[in-house]
């Protein structure tokens with residue numbers, strides 16, 4: 001079968017928890033490159049990523065991963081999982097294991113049976129996330145950001161064609177986020193990387209494609225630059241906060257960054273950011289959704 005490397009196809013995908021529609025009629029196709037999933041709390045991002053990571057099944061619609069049905073024959077499921085790296089939103093870490101020991105443990109589960117190759121691979125992925133110096137430190141003694149990187153390391157074992165990362169930058173400091181961006185953008189040349197985040201700057205810096213989810217449906221799917229373009233002419237710097245602005249805040253210069261609404265008197269047009277465009281896309285709920293920095 002000649003399947004493009006890393007293809008994910010979701011057609012009319014729905015998922016309910018009881019009466020709650022976590023996802024409704026989602027059509028998305030992904031190929032290699034880095035795609036960022038943005039959306040407010042409860043938008044359905046984790047549900048979507050869990051479906052792509054074969055952790056749960058959709059209730060409706062069709063899911064094809066790497067040209068296979070991920071809940072089809074055992075051979076299909078195994079073939080997909082061999083090509084998949086997954087960092088869940090919450091990963092329980094045995095605190096007594098070292099960083100190396102934990103990643104090696106996952107490598108064993110992933111059937112890296114040859115000890116020499118396995119050790120080499122564990123070292124490689126620890127180095128990719130800049131944890132070589134912490135390899136022998138117990139996970140319980142690592143910082144939150146370092147632990148997140150241990151989680152990322154296990155997702156990179158075997159250089160998977162499909163990499164699913166649920167909030168990989170959560171808990172990382174700015175320097176670590178910059179390092180992670182470098183690692184992920186390199187991976188995107190070869191693999192399909194799907195990541196969710198609440199950090200619009202990460203998406204702007206890293207993802208060529210953005211999918212905005214809200215209420216379980218796709219609100220935007222396209223190039224990050226096209227999302228930013230939707231906000232041109234709707235963002236200002238002004239001395240006043242704006243009477244009917246969607247959101248506005250006082251910047252370090254003392255002027256107000258005004259998003260949406262009518263421009264206050266004397267306002268100067270400002271270059272929109274991806275966050276501005278995202279807030280405008282979500283509309284009146286934006287105030288509630290703008291998490292404190």
Ligand SMILES: Nc1ncnc2c1ncn2[C@@H]1O[C@H](COP(=O)(O)OP(=O)(O)OP(=O)(O)O)[C@@H](O)[C@H]1O
Nearest residue numbers: 017020021022039040041042043044045046047048
């Ligand atoms: N196991 C579950 N049982 C019941 N409801 C669930 C379950 N998992 C998710 N939900 C609900 O489904 C909806 C989508 O949740 P999901 O975790 O996919 O959103 P999210 O976009 O990842 O949110 P967050 O940004 O807060 O992580 C929410 O309303 C959530 O409460």
